[in-house]
Amino acid sequence: MSESKNDQLDLWEVFIQESDNSPHQHAGSIRAADAETAIQNARDVFARRGKTKNMWVVKSEHIIATKPEDIPSFFDQASDKVYRHPQFYKHTLDDELWKKP
Amino acid sequence: MNEKTFEYLLRLADDRLILGHRLSELCAHAPILEEDIALANIGLDCIGQAKFLYEVAAELEGKNRTPDDIVYFREAIAYKNLLLVEQPNGDFAQTIVRQFLYDSFGILLFDKLQNSSFVPLAGIAQKAVKEIRYHYRHSSQWLLRLGDGTEESHQRTQEALNNLWKFTDEIFLSDETENLLTEEGIAVRSSSLKEEWLKIVTELITKATLSIPESGVKVYKGGREGKHSEHLGHLLAEMQIVARSYPEIQW
Amino acid sequence: MIEKSENIASLEEQFNQRIANGETIEPNDWMPEKYRKQLVRLISQHAHSEIIGMLPEGNWITRAPSLRRKLALLAKVQDEAGHGHYLYSSAETLGTSREEMFDQLHEGKAKYSSIFNYPTLSWADMGMIGWLVDGAAIINQTTMAKCSYGPYSRALIRICKEENFHKKQGMEIIATLIASGEKGKAMVQESFTRFWWPTLMMFGPHDSNSPNSADMMKWKIKLKSNDELRQRFIDMTVDQALAWELRIPDDKLKFNETTRSWETGEIDWEEFNAVINGSGPCNHERLEARRNAHDNGKWVRDAARAFEEKQRLKNKSAA
Numbered sequence: 001m002s003e004s005k006n007d008q009l010d011l012w013e014v015f016i017q018e019s020d021n022s023p024h025q026h027a028g029s030i031r032a033a034d035a036e037t038a039i040q041n042a043r044d045v046f047a048r049r050g051k052t053k054n055m056w057v058v059k060s061e062h063i064i065a066t067k068p069e070d071i072p073s074f075f076d077q078a079s080d081k082v083y084r085h086p087q088f089y090k091h092t093l094d095d096e097l098w099k100k101p
Numbered sequence: 102m103n104e105k106t107f108e109y110l111l112r113l114a115d116d117r118l119i120l121g122h123r124l125s126e127l128c129a130h131a132p133i134l135e136e137d138i139a140l141a142n143i144g145l146d147c148i149g150q151a152k153f154l155y156e157v158a159a160e161l162e163g164k165n166r167t168p169d170d171i172v173y174f175r176e177a178i179a180y181k182n183l184l185l186v187e188q189p190n191g192d193f194a195q196t197i198v199r200q201f202l203y204d205s206f207g208i209l210l211f212d213k214l215q216n217s218s219f220v221p222l223a224g225i226a227q228k229a230v231k232e233i234r235y236h237y238r239h240s241s242q243w244l245l246r247l248g249d250g251t252e253e254s255h256q257r258t259q260e261a262l263n264n265l266w267k268f269t270d271e272i273f274l275s276d277e278t279e280n281l282l283t284e285e286g287i288a289v290r291s292s293s294l295k296e297e298w299l300k301i302v303t304e305l306i307t308k309a310t311l312s313i314p315e316s317g318v319k320v321y322k323g324g325r326e327g328k329h330s331e332h333l334g335h336l337l338a339e340m341q342i343v344a345r346s347y348p349e350i351q352w
Numbered sequence: 353m354i355e356k357s358e359n360i361a362s363l364e365e366q367f368n369q370r371i372a373n374g375e376t377i378e379p380n381d382w383m384p385e386k387y388r389k390q391l392v393r394l395i396s397q398h399a400h401s402e403i404i405g406m407l408p409e410g411n412w413i414t415r416a417p418s419l420r421r422k423l424a425l426l427a428k429v430q431d432e433a434g435h436g437h438y439l440y441s442s443a444e445t446l447g448t449s450r451e452e453m454f455d456q457l458h459e460g461k462a463k464y465s466s467i468f469n470y471p472t473l474s475w476a477d478m479g480m481i482g483w484l485v486d487g488a489a490i491i492n493q494t495t496m497a498k499c500s501y502g503p504y505s506r507a508l509i510r511i512c513k514e515e516n517f518h519k520k521q522g523m524e525i526i527a528t529l530i531a532s533g534e535k536g537k538a539m540v541q542e543s544f545t546r547f548w549w550p551t552l553m554m555f556g557p558h559d560s561n562s563p564n565s566a567d568m569m570k571w572k573i574k575l576k577s578n579d580e581l582r583q584r585f586i587d588m589t590v591d592q593a594l595a596w597e598l599r600i601p602d603d604k605l606k607f608n609e610t611t612r613s614w615e616t617g618e619i620d621w622e623e624f625n626a627v628i629n630g631s632g633p634c635n636h637e638r639l640e641a642r643r644n645a646h647d648n649g650k651w652v653r654d655a656a657r658a659f660e661e662k663q664r665l666k667n668k669s670a671a
Contacts, residue, residue, distance in 0.1 A: 007451060007650060007653055007654075008449060008450065008451040009653060009656065009657065011444070028437075028438060028441055029441045029444075030437070030441075031450065032656075033653075033656035033657045033659065033660040034656070034659070034660040034663065037656065045434060045437055048430075048434075065380065067380055068378075068380050068381050068382065
């Protein structure tokens with residue numbers, strides 16, 4: 001029965017959106033055999049206090065994450081590409097051009 | 102009329118309280134940790150709804166009784182809940198089947214009670230129906246899984262159904278109180294819900310690869326008149342022991 | 353081989369440096385095996401304590417003397433299930449499954465807070481657990497919320513918020529009982545007398561007898577010593593008890609004017625060791641209740657998996 005060696009249900013990650021326009025954020029994980037039970041369990045575990053607008057559950061095994069050794073090649077590159085940062089355009093904002101109708 | 106409305110509110114409240122109490126007995130004993138949390142949620146909703154109903158009932162009665170007086174200092178024969186909800190938890194199949202048989206009725210009932218001419222009841226029903234819809238989702242989904250799961254789960258669930266089905270006739274017996282209040286627009290005649298209820302549960306039970314037991318026995322009734330199974334007395338003895346042992350203490 | 357151990361040494365050095373810099377460690381980061389092991393031990397003990405801790409309070413849900421108390425207690429025990437849940441999840445990020453942790457618990461190989469091996473004998477115990485036991489847990493956990501392991505720290509932050517509400521609930525139960533007269537007060541005193549010493553034991557052995565302390569301090573998975581936390585609890589709680597005019601069951605209790613601290617008599621360590629090692633008043637019952645819930649639930653979990661499997665095959669053949 002699936003790949004669970006012993007008596008264990010599948011692991012699911014839960015993402016909660018607290019209000020319109022706010023992003024879904026990781027709330028935690030739960031165990032369940034299928035999607036319907038997963039979303040019910042997620043509701044009972046994570047949404048019994050506070051506001052919840054929408055919820056996602058996804059099987060943990062479907063999440064692909066970066067590894068610690070990926071950090072240099074994945075994330076350090078942006079530092080020398082100033083045009084990717086809003087500060088790069090600061091001068092243009094103060095520019096005369098900006099003020100014209 | 103107030104007396105009859107009080108009686109009707111008691112029935113609704115007792116159903117919710119006793120079912121909620123049964124669920125609360127399971128806390129820390131569920132088959133999966135996630136399910137401990139789910140069953141407690143449902144129990145909390147049930148007892149919460151009961152509390153609101155008792156509050157309205159107590160006020161209507163006008164005898165200075167509090168909801169706690171009504172709950173903790175009333176004999177089993179004065180309780181008006183259905184026999185179904187007082188049945189013991191048994192195994193998880195029995196708990197789920199009991200819940201499913203009630204929830205499928207509760208949805209229909211509280212949906213209609215939203216239009217009650219008795220405004221406080223309509224207000225409670227509006228909140229309750231949302232909660233019961235979720236309870237139904239929980240119990241019906243489990244019914245499918247247990248019925249169409251393994252051979253063992255199928256067998257246990259069919260047994261639970263065989264055991265509890267006989268208590269469903271009582272749900273739809275309408276007496277004079279209910280009929281009168283229905284004419285006033287306060288209550289809902291439960292007998293009018295039977296057809297739709299039967300359609301819903303038949304569909305689900307069939308989908309769960311289970312079969313509806315033979316009906317025909319009509320002796321399992323009396324809850325609305327205070328004639329209960331032996332189980333209720335024990336449940337109340339436990340529930341009331343502390344409150345009754347120290348009537349002078351404020352909790 | 354030599355190369356490998358040198359490599360590990362340098363990784364460990366980097367790791368220690370990260371901890372010293374106050375960085376948090378995340379699941380996929382490199383960590384010394386001993387750090388991982390200590391954390392799994394610590395977090396699973398904490399998770400087990402939450403789950404076992406549901407039992408002594410669950411014992412009174414059905415007898416709660418008012419609807420308000422019944423709702424609050426049920427919600428509280430439910431929160432504990434939630435806490436256990438967060439904690440098992442955070443321990444699982446270290447590569448040990450919930451199932452393995454359950455097995456260890458059920459086989460009597462795992463430890464959990466000694467306090468839950470004591471029985472709950474009166475309604476006042478529900479107040480006492482909130483005030484003393486949750487109070488002690490809060491002191492422990494707010495400290496641990498600053499620990500070096502990210503998932504545990506985040507779980508604790510969430511838990512601490514709810515524990516504060518539990519403690520208030522407990523203190524309200526006690527205050528109400530005391531205010532209601534002689535009988536209520538007597539019920540509180542009896543319960544307090546039973547719970548006082550076991551609560552002090554919750555903080556664990558003296559630092560001199562705590563074998564893992566040094567490493568755990570270095571790695572910031574322990575931030576204050578057992579005795580330090582215990583003292584903080586004593587100073588806070590003695591004042592509260594005196595305000596309620598409760599008798600503290602300790603002849604040696606005295607206020608030290610120099611340290612501005614309460615000094616207590618010695619804890620009965622023989623009792624502590626017995627309870628921790630499985631011979632407390634309720635060890636057997638607690639484990640049996642958990643084992644039964646788990647064993648009786650097996651067919652349900654099997655059914656859930658079998659149903660999912662059937663649906664998947666059905667969808668596959670339909671596609």
